[in-house]
Amino acid sequence: MKEVDVILKHLPDRETVKELIYQVGFLKNLLNFAKSNKIMMRICSLALIGIMSLGVSIAAAGITLGLKVNYAGAFIATIKNSGVFDTAREIAVNHIESSDAESVIESPSFSMTLTVSNRLDSAVAVADAIIQNTGDVVEAAALTVNGERVACAEAELINSLVEARRTAFDISGAQNSSDFTDEVKTVTGYFLKSEISDSNELVSVIDSLDVKTVSVLTSDTEIPFSKETVKTSKQLIGYSKITTAGQNGITRKTENIEAINGEIVTRSELESVVVKEPVTQVTTVGTAISTASAAQRSEERSAGFICPLKRGSFVITSYYGDGRNHKGIDLGADKGTSIYAAASGTVIFSGYDGDYGYSVVIDHGNGYKTRYAHASALCVKKGQTVNQGDVVAYVGSTGYSTGNHLHFEIIKNGSRVNPVSYIGLD
Ligand SMILES: [Zn+2]
Secondary structure, eight states: OHHHHHHHHHSSOHHHHHHHHHHHHHHHHHHHHHTTOHHHHHHHHHHHHHHHHHHHHHHHTTEEEEEEEEETTEEEEEESSHHHHHHHHHHHHHHBSOTTGGGGOOOOEEEEEEEEGGGOOOHHHHHHHHHHHOTTEEEEEEEEETTEEEEEEOHHHHHHHHHHHHTTTOOTTSEEEEEESSOEEEEEEEEEGGGSOOHHHHHHHHHTSOEEEEEEEEEEEEEOOOEEEEEEEEEETTOEEEEEOOBOEEEEEEEEEEEETTEEEEEEEEEEEEEEOOBOEEEEEEEESOOSOHHHHHHHHTTSOOOSSOTTSOEEEEOSBTTTTBOSEEEEOOTTOEEEOSSOEEEEEEEEOGGGOEEEEEEEETTEEEEEEEESEEOOOTTOEEOTTOEEEEOBOOSSOSSSEEEEEEEETTEEEOOTTTTTOO
């Protein structure tokens, strides 16, 4: 076996040589067989030397014998020897996230080939090819909770569902930070198709994860404005006007809210600031029964009118003005109370006059007229001359009236003026 020894010295490594030895084994057998026949031995020796010489020259040029690997119906690699495939299988099994990975790796078939040494595939490359070509293996992700795998699916699907669950309890408008109470991770890798979770199961697993949400929420609450009334003697009784409009203030509150699955566990106020003070609403009301000057009131008192109802028979129920543009004075009295002419003059109206009801108007000359309204009965006729103190009508509640009273007006040069001073009720 001198020739083989010579070859061994020239070949690059033991594994390749083993393969070679295996392949040339049949030649050795042939040689042994040929020993019995001298002629055959001669022929075979020559043939063997020829083949060995060829092997030496092949090895010298970097050309070597290899194995083509056919896996799951496809050519996947050229490897030095079957041991490379075994290593690759081990790597692939370790790469597949399943305890059952071994069972899905199919058996390869090899075929001898000549190749250039540096074209041989590594075990890692073969492992990758095994994974890619194994029909039962898919690239996916495992969802782990506290390190324990609970589901398996497409990574993108898991991530989107997990993210949706994590942020499900975020408070709109708040600064939220949310996280799972357990350690939730997505681990990508290769999995067996049989391990991929049903989508309903995946959703239910993810929806059962507890989420702690911490939200910093800023909210505004209104501070209702208060009201105050300011009296003024410069306006008639009944005058009422909002002189400063009320405005609600704003309190801005910042709270820290901690919740588990949306159920608030703690709620604490971080800050409360009045960002807008309320503005008090001011209503100005009149207290005056007349806005006339003292001199003018004195002059009106001496204009020669008397009160149309006897003192003690009435109460003043409404002054002139009175916030409703009241153009007379109302003297509440019993029905039938006598109404006297405030001054002498001529009756220019006596009858029913719309809102005034039964009423009398007397012209006193010198630009003054007086009106007596809502009467229950009238005692004078149009055109009749009356003296101061004559009974012209009786108190009633006719026309636009809600109770027995005399609505009394003094009309000066066509305008209804405040009668209060004229008839000494100021
Ligand atoms: Zn009135």
